[in-house]
Amino acid sequence: MGQARIFALFLLIFFMAATAGAAEQKTGFLSGRLMIKNGGPLADGMAFLFNHAAGPPPSPEKYWRVPDEIVPIDKDGRFKAELLEGKYYLGAIKRLAGKEIGPPQEGDFFLISRDTSGEPKTYLVNKGGETDVGTIAEAAPFKRATLKLKEGITAIEGTVVGPTGKPIDGALVFAFLTPSMVGKPVFVSERTDKDGKFLLRVFGSDHYYLKTRDVYGGGPPKVGSVIGSYGEDAPIAVNVKAGEIKKGIEIKVVRFTGQGPKQK
Helix, strand or coil, X not given: CCHHHHHHHHHHHHHHHHHHHHHHCCEEEEEEEEEECCCCECCCCEEEEEEXXXXXXXXXXXXXXXXXXXXXXXXXXXXXXEEECEEXXXXXXXXXXXXXXXXXXXXXXXXXXXXXXXXXXXXXXXXXXXXXXXXXXXXXXXXXXXXXXXXXXXXXXXXXXXXXXXXXXXXXXXXXXXXXXXXXXXXECCXXXXXXXXXXXXCCCEEEEEEEECCCCCCCCCCCCEEEECCCCCCCCEEECCCCEEEEEEEEEEECCCCCCCCC
């Protein structure tokens, strides 16, 4: 191999390494320790990170925004999240029972990091760096009485039913901004009640595409799980205005059999 070709190969490897290093440096870390107010560490809980650029600030009283990243909290209350550079809101939860990822339930230890004026606080993550939020000792038992379910919210209300019209209990309704409904949703409802009723609280005037599942999170459905979306033949957008509760939305679902539409 001639010297020119060796030199060219060296340059190629060098620039590939430099490019890879630059790509890696687009992330940084957010870390800290989360505690129960007047208590111990938020041990074995989950820290929620919300990208400031991807949606409104978290406001569990008015809506449940789906976190952009979720990381575990260790037995001492410490967490460390690798994030794309940018600004983030921080929240956390420790369930009374189970490990489900989703809106807090009565009694769960819960916090949203807030500034001195009571607004959700943002933390800057720089590429290649680490931002330590210090110790935040504000987790307290969540109270459903703080939820706004009628006045002062923007929401979509309706029912989830099976093929015969029977109400589906325990389903979740997710709101997406695009009809493909892939990737991370923006908002999620609490689980439907025994009558199949749901209230999906959202933010501001916008249009949303609705998907229903009985599990929180992505991945392929399991046999027997509930799947469906609003619009039987094609996704239909639900347009909602700020301060409005859009009613009468019926979402039909089926139980996944393990066979796709092309399978026999």
